[in-house]
Amino acid sequence: MHACGFLWAFADEAILRTDMDGQYYDSDENNAPDGILEPNHEKEASFYTVKEIWSPVQIMPVEINREWDGCLFVQNKYLFSNLLACSFEWECIRTELWSTKE
Amino acid sequence: MNRHSFRPETGRCLSDKDHLEDILLMKEMNMNPVRMSHFVPDERFLDHCDSLGLFVLDEVTGWQQGYDTVVGPKLIRETILKDENHPSVVIWDHGNEGGWNFANKKYFHIYDIQKRLVIYPWLLRNGVDTRHYPSYNFDTARYAKGNAPFKPLEFMHGLYDGGHGTGLEEYWKLY
Numbered sequence: 001m002h003a004c005g006f007l008w009a010f011a012d013e014a015i016l017r018t019d020m021d022g023q024y025y026d027s028d029e030n031n032a033p034d035g036i037l038e039p040n041h042e043k044e045a046s047f048y049t050v051k052e053i054w055s056p057v058q059i060m061p062v063e064i065n066r067e068w069d070g071c072l073f074v075q076n077k078y079l080f081s082n083l084l085a086c087s088f089e090w091e092c093i094r095t096e097l098w099s100t101k102e
Numbered sequence: 103m104n105r106h107s108f109r110p111e112t113g114r115c116l117s118d119k120d121h122l123e124d125i126l127l128m129k130e131m132n133m134n135p136v137r138m139s140h141f142v143p144d145e146r147f148l149d150h151c152d153s154l155g156l157f158v159l160d161e162v163t164g165w166q167q168g169y170d171t172v173v174g175p176k177l178i179r180e181t182i183l184k185d186e187n188h189p190s191v192v193i194w195d196h197g198n199e200g201g202w203n204f205a206n207k208k209y210f211h212i213y214d215i216q217k218r219l220v221i222y223p224w225l226l227r228n229g230v231d232t233r234h235y236p237s238y239n240f241d242t243a244r245y246a247k248g249n250a251p252f253k254p255l256e257f258m259h260g261l262y263d264g265g266h267g268t269g270l271e272e273y274w275k276l277y
Contacts, residue, residue, distance in 0.1 A: 049267030
């Protein structure tokens with residue numbers, strides 16, 4: 001039975017050294033930059049992944065083709081809340097970004 | 103999430119704004135519990151957790167080596183008397199990865215009249231399996247067949263952001 005999990009760790013730890021030339025963030029080499037956030041709490045890429053994986057509302061994958069009727073399927077992972085208490089916004093956009101066409 | 107108190111320019115000294123920023127970032131990532139690895143937090147951090155709603159695992163200081171029966175009870179007493187009235191504190195951690203002393207365990211229930219659960223980060227003890235850094239192949243069988251709630255108090259080590267986002271989905275589906 002899985003209860004929960006604790007990622008290691010929240011933020012990189014680095015001291016801003018003033019005894020060196022210029023701006024130097026000292027994380028003691030590999031011993032402290034384990035975070036999802038950088039030392040000044042800028043978001044690293046994993047921030048957005050974690051947010052999506054642990055979202056209480058999961059959007060099921062849908063194949064978008066000519067038969068697609070525009071419906072999305074969502075799953076409620078809240079323990080107590082009804083999704084009627086949430087509001088959603090979404091849009092469907094056309095992009096050529098991943099098109100295989102020349 | 104495992105949280106240290108830290109900022110590049112002030113070290114372990116955090117402002118009220120820093121504490122709030124940490125909590126709001128954790129909330130934004132859809133996190134519910136936070137572990138005080140590996141020392142007790144500032145009062146103001148707990149005030150914000152009480153107010154905004156984060157479960158706190160409050161940890162008696164200790165890292166891989168336990169305290170003796172003179173110093174240990176004092177640390178347990180001070181941790182509990184400082185933080186016991188915060189509703190966000192739901193569990194005590196008795197040190198980290200061997201940073202405990204079983205001879206001192208009775209002091210938790212002597213001082214905490216609410217008798218919160220006491221856990222031992224990385225042990226299967228007191229009905230909770232808290233193994234650290236479970237491996238994908240070996241530990242999945244253990245957790246699928248075990249009876250104790252499984253709660254790794256450290257997993258997905260994120261050195262240089264290499265382990266969080268890349269591995270989490272596979273683990274999460276498995277659990």
